[in-house]
Amino acid sequence: MKTERNILTDEKWNAIIHNDASYDGTFYYAVKTTGIFCRPSCKSRVPNKKNVLVFDTADAALERNFRPCKRCRPNGLRLPDEEWIAQITEYIDSHYHESLTLSVLADMCHGSPYHLQRTFKKIRGLSPIEYIQIKRLTKAEHLLLYTDKTVMEIALTVGIPNTAHFATLFKKRTGSSPTAYRKTAGKGRGEIHYE
Structure with missing residues (x-):
């Protein structure tokens, strides 16, 4: 059963939105969607x-x-870098089709863009933006083979709204245009069954 102390009162909400340090140590708040808690x-x-x-x-x-x-380190606690990057990777895997920038990710995971970039590259061997691009293009390959969506629809579905940019990125990754990939890779896989 919730006590008055564990209820988000207007006073506590105002402390959160105004970053009021005078409330530090009196309560902590957690965000269900990120799985993170803060001062x-x-x-x-x-x-x-x-x-x-x-x-x-x-x-x-x-x-x-x-x-x-990671930003406010409640009670001096720290999230190990590997776990932090795993959390960010999971977020990217679920939201790759959205507009994700380094700033958006850093804000979401309570870190600075510079620290996120450096730590992600150290742990994963590539930048967050490179990881997002690989995730998007891998999904595009699947959609080209197993759906009848147009190249433009696929580009939008994977989060790249500019079709020409999508085609350039795709060709750089696979060595062929999206249309050529669909034709040649589809033949190598036998008859294509659209989802």
């Missing part, structure tokens, strides 16, 4: 109020499987 003074983007849970202690948030914020 009230955290400078991260203001979350959607309906996704916020309030905890008396950092340990209580940890017990509910929330991870400490």
Whole structure:
């Protein structure tokens, strides 16, 4: 049963949206959609109020499987780099079709763009943007082989709104245009069954 202390009151919400450091240590807030918890003074983007849970202690948030914020380090806790990058990779895998920039990812994961870029490259061996591009183009290959969507529809589906740019990226990765890939790779796979 929730006590008054664990309810997101207007006072606590105002502390969160105004990054009020005077509330640090009195409560922590977690964001259900990111799985991260913060101090009230955290400078991260203001979350959607309906996704916020309030905890008396950092340990209580940890017990509910929330991870400490990389930016504000609640109670001095730190998220290991490997786990942080795995969390970001999972987010990319689920949202690759959206407009993802280094700034958007850094904001979402409560880190700076520079630190995210450097840490992601150290752990994964490529930049976050390179990873997003590979994810998008791999999905495009699948869509070219197993659907009857046009090249333009596929480009939009994987998050690359400019068809000419999509074709250039695709050719750089595969060595052929999307249309040629569909014809030649489809023949090598036998009859294509559209989904």
